[in-house]
Amino acid sequence: MVKLIQKFLQLASAAAVLGFASPAFAVTDIMWWHAMSGELGRQLEKLAADFNASQSEYRVVPSYKGNYTEAVTAAIFAFRSRSQPAIVQVNEIATATMMAARGAIYPVFELMRDEAEAFSPAAYLPAVTGYYADAAGNMLSFPFNVSTPILYYNRDMFRAAGLDPDVAPKTWPELGEAAKRLRAQGMACGFTTSWPSWINVENFSAYHDLPISTEANGFNGLDAVLDFNNPVVVRHIAQLAEWQATKVFDYGGRATSAEPRFQNGDCGIFIGSSATRADILKNSKFEVGYGMLPYWPDVKGAPQNTIIGGATLWVLRDRPREEYRGVAKFFGFLSKPEVQAAWHQNTGYLPITRAAFDLTRAQGFYDRNPGTAISIEQITLKPPTVNSRGLRLGSFVLIRDVIDDELEQAFAGKKTAQAAMDSAVERGNRLLRQFQRANPDR
Template sequence: MVKGRPSRRGATARLCGAVGAHSRLKPQRPRLKQGSRLSSCDTGKAIVTSASRLLKVLAAVAALSLAAPVRAATDIALWHAMSGELGRQLDKLAADFNASQSDYRIVPAYKGNYTETVTAAIFAFRSRSQPAIVQVNEVATATMTAAKGAVYPVFRLMRDQGEPFSLGDYLPAVSGYYTDAGGNLLSFPFNSSTPILYYNKSMFRDAGLDPEAPPKTWPELGAAAKRLRDRGAPCGFTTSWPSWIHVENFSAFHNLPVATRANGFAGLDAELTINNPPLVHHIAALAEWQKTKLFDYSGRGQAAEPRFQNGECGIFIGSSATRADIKANSKFEIGYGMMPYWPDVKGAPQNSIIGGATLWVLRDRPREEYKGVARFFAYLSQPGVQAAWHQNTGYLPVTRAAFELTRAQGFYERNPGSAISFEQITLNPPTENSKGTRLGSFVLIRGAIEDELEQAFAGHKSAQAALDSAVERGNKLLRQFERASPER
């Protein structure tokens, strides 16, 4: 740089400063010929102007963000045991709720079967990583009820969060299974089913039976099974879920107790009563029919279902929740009916009881999650939501409003047999014997009962001896649960 000669940068700065100082004069920008350049001053002014505009935009954005802060939705974990199509329907249910509002997001997570799901929740609670909601099947109700410090009862949740909820909207045969001694709802009714009778109309026609007349009593079923066998059917009748159908539901449908202390609802000191004469007579009849394949035992769980679908057995008793699956996988016309009953038992038929599961709310989650759980349960209580869940899954409509809406939509007319489960479970108001069973270690007790039923069906024990043994084994499990319970 030559001494005494001002730099270009300094001169430009002073000039631009002078222009800035006299900006009120609004000097005209010189027109430029094609190919000419802006002066360094004009370039500087352009930069200053652009920066000024950018600052204004940023300030406006900041003001907007301060005026209307965006809050992320609160995630709420729901651990469940639904796989396949049922799992997809649950995902859709959660997605529909999430789309209905922007404050909360239900996040379903499949954790295996019911036992695996409950076990996962228990271990997670111990490590303080439990979900807000967990799906628990009905046989674990006593276990969940005893875990008072871990459970946030639904009646209290809805009241605390100020969300609308009426227990009277739900079917007594459903809600009664999950209430405490004071009639307060402990868990949210979700997926409920009950046993119904399925029969092969084509096989009925071939055997000279009326395809529009399902057997209503056990003697009628035995006679129909004999006609089917006489026409060459490999098996007349089979069943799934032996204890649930032929002990628990049989007892409810005949208004008989499964256990003392109001089937366990009134206390942990209950004892089994399933070795009573009507139940012994029923198991003895099945064992006798087993000898000639009028009845053919197919195993535990749902092992019998394929034998009906492939036309091997003409009559089948199974869960109402499998109706859609049976219809989709059977190549014959299906008839439907209620569970049979023994006409010489006073008070029969009464009403059947439910299987399935409810949604339990666990303690020690952040406070904001519980408002979202209550909102979700209020959403699930809506008739339209309940009706869609019932129609898409085959589970019971657990509110009368959902049943009436489904009927008004013509669903039952289009899908014969789909209303049988509702009609059966509401056949009569539930009694102390027919509202359900609440026993500790019920999963293990069911296993003991089915062990003994298999002994009777195989001819290794009489029905009386088998049920006496089931009572003895079950009562030992009940005493163990009672001693370990914090309520003791």
């Protein structure tokens, strides 16, 4: 009987130890709301899976929430009901809006410091850090998918039209002539673009060293005033509208809606995000060529450098402390050169760190895949000026919609280019003043 009691006590003691120890082996889930679908979404899920497999304490759980606007809106509503994720992916033009939500965000530089995780802005490309840092150089969010617009062209159709398949159009006049040749060859349209405002107003302005607004494109204060209705931008929009009439240029819609027109062979040239490369290569049945964004050669200083697009990862407050430890570990994982290099090579997004760029080059990726370094060369073509380092304007998600609306009016022949750009500036400035009034302490 004594032996039985001793055995029972030993088993009870072992069970108690296991009972006390079991919470230490519990995995902490970290919700990550994002806006990536298709091939990019699969690459994102692979990142999370690779991190989860690299350790046993944390599990990043990606959840697709629609486009960028839908993802941010969902996070805002979730925050009000205390069901927000730890991480949300937010597009670059919403930076000023996120900065205004001070009580809701956990600045990344504070998170990494609090969790004693290595994090140095100097390790990241200057074109990236400048966009997502405060005036003191502190990183507010974690750079994730960084892109810039480049030119893609159908090398097979270039050959058929008697164009050199090894030479991309460098200027807008050259692009217009190539597009006319493609039309004459029977293509439904010469060229099209995605993201109308981002490419034809925002990046166009940066590439020609022209301002979008006063106050250093909003970096110097909320009292910025839009002023992109200048003669160079107006002439460019007028030329696109003229080409629209003969389908040399053919407007394909907002956001990414024009992308399939290039992939299915309707249009011979496409200007879109460098990160579209993954989907283009997956879905196109022809040989793809790459080129830099075209410029008008008579504009002094052009080409300058393009600006970034894409999105960044913001950390939301009021989550358990153990989740933040996992978020910091995850960001450290994402910063590893080999992880960043693979992400860059598989998607077309820029590497966010110098080490990832150097590793990709050392691996021979750029030599094996001509044209894949164009996005980096273009964004670092010249040292950024006050006009070409990016935008930090409140409510710019809404302002971009306004610009797209006015561009559509011009392309449809309902307004002149000047009238459309004047209206875009006027309507956009009303939104800026509303944002300024709503944030008087910034």
